[in-house]
Amino acid sequence: xxxxxxxTQYWHRLEDGRxxxxxxxxxxxxxxxxxxxxxxRQNEEDRLVLTSYGRSSGFCIDPxxxxxxxxxxPGSSVLSFGTAGCNLACKFCQNWxxxxxxxxxxxxxxxxxxxxxxxxxxxxxxxxAFTYNDxxxxxxxxxxxxxxCHDSDISSVAVTAGYICExxxxxxxxxxxxxxxxxxxxxxxxxxxxxxAHLQPVLDTLLYLKKETDVWLELTTLLIPGKNDSSEELExxxxxxxxxxxxxxxxxxxxxxxxxxxxxxxHTPDLTLSRAREIAMKNGIFYAYTGNTHDKAGQSTYCxxxxxxxxxxxxxxxxxxxxxxxGKCTACGEAVHGVFEAKPGTWGARRLPVRIA
Numbered sequence: 001x002x003x004x005x006x007x008t009q010y011w012h013r014l015e016d017g018r019x020x021x022x023x024x025x026x027x028x029x030x031x032x033x034x035x036x037x038x039x040x041r042q043n044e045e046d047r048l049v050l051t052s053y054g055r056s057s058g059f060c061i062d063p064x065x066x067x068x069x070x071x072x073x074p075g076s077s078v079l080s081f082g083t084a085g086c087n088l089a090c091k092f093c094q095n096w097x098x099x100x101x102x103x104x105x106x107x108x109x110x111x112x113x114x115x116x117x118x119x120x121x122x123x124x125x126x127x128x129a130f131t132y133n134d135x136x137x138x139x140x141x142x143x144x145x146x147x148x149c150h151d152s153d154i155s156s157v158a159v160t161a162g163y164i165c166e167x168x169x170x171x172x173x174x175x176x177x178x179x180x181x182x183x184x185x186x187x188x189x190x191x192x193x194x195x196x197a198h199l200q201p202v203l204d205t206l207l208y209l210k211k212e213t214d215v216w217l218e219l220t221t222l223l224i225p226g227k228n229d230s231s232e233e234l235e236x237x238x239x240x241x242x243x244x245x246x247x248x249x250x251x252x253x254x255x256x257x258x259x260x261x262x263x264x265x266x267h268t269p270d271l272t273l274s275r276a277r278e279i280a281m282k283n284g285i286f287y288a289y290t291g292n293t294h295d296k297a298g299q300s301t302y303c304x305x306x307x308x309x310x311x312x313x314x315x316x317x318x319x320x321x322x323x324x325x326x327g328k329c330t331a332c333g334e335a336v337h338g339v340f341e342a343k344p345g346t347w348g349a350r351r352l353p354v355r356i357a
Contacts, residue, residue: 004110006053006140008041010168019043023139023168024087025201037196038137039085052083053141056109057132059116061123061352063316064345067131067159068252068291070301071338072178072216074311075318075345078157079120079354081109082132083141088161089196090184091261092224111356113141113148119356120154126345127177131159139172146175162205163197169205178216178339180252181206185221185228186237194227203240210245216339217245220252220291223268223276234276238283247284247304248337253277254291274298286337305334316349 010022014029021028021036028036030043040052059081064073067080086093111119120128128149135142135158146156155177162181164172173179183202184195191199209217219241223229241249253276255268273290277298280288290298294315301311308331312320322330325342329335 004051004053004055005044006050008048008050008140010139010165011048013046017046019046019048021048022165024136024164025198026087036087037089038087040083040137050138050140052085052138054110054112056081056083056111058109059111059119059354059356061125061347061350061354062129063347063349064127064129064157065313065316067129067157067180068220068254068289069157069178069180069216069218070252070289070299070311070313071218071250071287071336071340072157073126073155073339073341073345075347076126077124077345077347077350078127078129079116079123079125080129080131081111081116082130082135083138084133085137086133087137087163087197088134091194092222092227092256092259092265094222094257094259109356113144115356116145117148117152117154119354120149121152123352123354125154127155127157129157129159131157134160134163136160136162136164136168136172139168143172143175150175161195161197162202162209164201164205166204166208169208173209173213173215176215178218179209180218180220181209183219183221183237186233186240187228190228203244206245210249218250218252220254221276222254222256223272224256224262225266225268225272227265229268229272229276231275231279234279235283238280238285241280242284247286249285250287250289251280251285252289252291253280255293257292268292270295301336303329303332303334303336305329306332308332310336311344318344318348 018029035042064078130142158176158179188199277288286304296314299313310322327340
């Protein structure tokens with residue numbers, strides 16, 4: 001028996017005999033043997049199955065700031081893993097060797113949900129992250145892992161593009177404690193031409209997370225020169241976030257490097273990242289960050305009330321810690337938004353690949 005084949009819930013049969021996947025807004029319609037665009041959901045004998053359950057491209061312990069999450073147990077370690085495939089078709093993908101992979105056999109690492117929970121506990125990880133490729137496509141596996149981890153008091157983190165339908169979205173995020181959602185741009189044109197998807201379902205996911213769940217939420221936008229980095233678009237995006245999600249939602253503006261099918265586009269200038277951060281703060285965002293660049297000031301956290309430094313960061317290493325045991329600024333007593341412990345974690349910038357027997 002192939003234990004990586006797992007039954008799924010979100011699909012139905014069409015009158016013409018095909019099976020329609022109802023997990024994400026692509027609604028892939030599949031004949032027998034066909035796989036969806038994500039490549040890991042397949043019509044097998046007139047039913048939709050997940051073909052990568054329990055299999056991964058590898059496991060690694062990272063700093064939580066690498067996800068990036070700056071307000072969720074800062075300084076702690078997170079056990080990270082992904083599978084193969086993706087339900088978006090981003091021409092600029094920075095993890096294309098995993099997310100664009102069509103070789104399921106390359107998923108050489110195997111682990112049951114309980115093995116993952118035991119490994120995270122053994123290494124002292126505060127959380128586990130579904131990352132590298134989008135976890136919504138391995139929906140069933142991610143949920144089972146999250147449940148096993150919760151039994152061990154380990155939090156679950158989704159690093160996702162948020163491209164998922166309403167009903168599976170509700171079930172998926174019921175088991176997540178934090179999410180970093182990749183808001184790739186703020187125009188339908190960008191989403192359609194460069195990701196093969198649509199903007200509105202992502203905005204729907206963001207609204208759902210903020211208004212109907214207790215999931216800690218942070219946003220990331222990879223700024224691509226000439227594609228989504230205009231001041232006009234950044235103004236519109238950050239204003240929408242403040243008005244619809246709230247000023248306390250952290251925003252990360254990260255640097256693009258030429259990759260996959262967009263190797264003719266230059267690296268993002270540091271000035272572009274700084275400008276995006278300034279626009280966000282001007283429009284009321286409390287916590288705006290720069291990423292994929294060395295910018296200690298742009299990666300540190302400041303009190304939104306008095307402006308004092310509360311968490312100093314140099315890449316993924318914490319320096320200053322000016323929060324009291326209740327998560328309040330020691331200078332003015334204002335609460336800093338996030339999920340904090342009395343003391344920061346001490347994992348630092350280490351990256352530790354692990355094997356699971």
